[in-house]
Amino acid sequence: MILAGDIGGTHCRLALFRDAGGALEAVHEARYKSREFENFAAALEKFLAASKPGSLEKACFGIAGPVQDGRCQVTHLPWVVDVRDLRRTLKLETVALINDFAAQAAAVPFFNDADVAVVQAGEADPTGNIGILGAGTGLGQAILAPVGADSRYLLVESEGGHVDFPAQTPLEAELVQFLNKQYHRVCVEHVLSGAGLKSLYDFFQARHPEPPPEWLEAELKRGDPPEVISRVGLEQRFVPCEQALHQFVTTFGAVAGNLALQVVARGGIYIGGGIAPKILSLLQSDRFLEAFRDKHKFETWMRGIPVRVIVNDRCAVWGAAHYIHSDRFVRG
Template sequence: MKILAGDIGGTKTTLAVVETDGQTVEQLVAHTYPSQQHTSLQEIVRLFLDTYSFDFMACSFGLAGPIHDGIGTLTNLPWKIDPVQMAEDLGIPGIWLLNDLEANAWGIQTLGEQDLCVLNPGKENAQGNRSIISAGTGLGEAGLFWDGERHQPFASEGGHSNFSPTSDIEIALLQYLQQRHQPVSWERIVSGAGLSNIHEFLCHYHNQESPPWLHEAMQQGDPAAVISRAAIEKTCLLCTEALALFVRLYGVEAGNHALKIMATGGVYIGGGIAPKILEQLQQGSFLRAFFAKDGMESLMHDMPVTVILNEDTALYGAALYAVSRMKNP
């Protein structure tokens, strides 16, 4: 069956018509829109429908934010989405909403070996709950409950829980950010904006200024991308230190989330940032931070840890969610 699926984020919105049998997904047509250049999701969907003519049986959108009482709210955009009203206004079949990390969790089953990179193989034939954590525009977290037969995805807003420092420099980072944000969530640290926050803090901490070329590049483009590129190319020591601290803290929070939901079946690192810094994630500091849990190191070592490389995972997951809802309304 054909489904109109969407991955709706603070930076970009991707819509696609896909063909799915409830297990596999084939993308027929897709288009990505800069989210902040539009006033609503409805405006984007209308543009898509005006461009591409496909009949579809249902719509399903994964949103970077919570769904409450059937209404979706974008964390980093002033959008509120009423699926019933939106479907009526656009004259399309009913719309289902789910959190974008929940959509990622649904989409994991569509992935092949080429879509994944294993950081820690973990225990052979590991079973149990799974976790997924994704740093991008924000920090998303979700889980998959193992019911004994299959994994059941569920949403969370754990990325907004309070940041917990464990070293002197992390305490200094917290105190620096507390001057601007109360409270300081993990999303302020482990996200695109978080990498920029860490870099800015380190400039203050070391009483150094960014070189003019870096400052200019950050003004002209995505600051986090500029910082990570300078770190990877080793053209700025402060950027290298910023990315190293970011990677370590990403590992800390990935481990926190995995431990809280007993993700013995595996941990997935999603989002747009991880594939771009894959080499840094493979160098060891991420896993050392992930494993370092008081008295639980052995348990953490047994958890498989895998990076998701396919950026369409949430899109495919939204489609599978629609099929599930149609079968079990």
């Protein structure tokens, strides 16, 4: 039996898998709200008590933060997770801790058509690098680079969400000035994340001549602000919500295009995270693709890069299981 997990700033998903003739089959899954637990050990204890796994062979956990020497301070949680503690708790020798977007990347070679939605068809080079990025609680990135001719991949983790925000227009320069009041240094994650979507709304609301309607203020107070803003923006019910969502999509396209250039992603770009599937119609729009392709001399080249949105919200936990079960990954 294989234990796998996706440890995020908002949710923690855990699952048990068994080998069914060389393929993985999930036998028990659970998703918890991360902040309901003092630490990951408490969430793991609850899952193990409910699932009663019996004999475990291997375990792997994708975690939202940089992993160094088997240890991670979760970026958006006061949790520290250490692979040595996990080995003792689980009484297992084979335990891996990898970045959560490395876990998403490890799922990519096993995707079928139902796991993704096409944004740009492109033409994938099977020997080309693959870039993965996605917005949720934060902004994650990872890279898959084919190794040799035996379907193996070098899996490279990234903290690309923390690079400087690339303002390209007067409006975006004004946005940076606005965000500088809140952050010492404005990075991409301050725009491309759930909190970033709320910051974009605040920015456009400050420029809007009318105050927000009472019904919207009530929804923002009692609900999840990024979800409310994206829903109201899609429904075109309040202009600053629409503007925030449009800027979010434009920035998403530009940053996805930057990643494609940075890693020479002839194998494609995959967009994961919790936000993308909810705004899929806008990611499939000209707004996203124009920003993605707008790379001067490389515009024609960018049109050939396949772009897919990951619509399977379980891909990170499946990727963690594939990573520990398969011999197809070399970690960079």
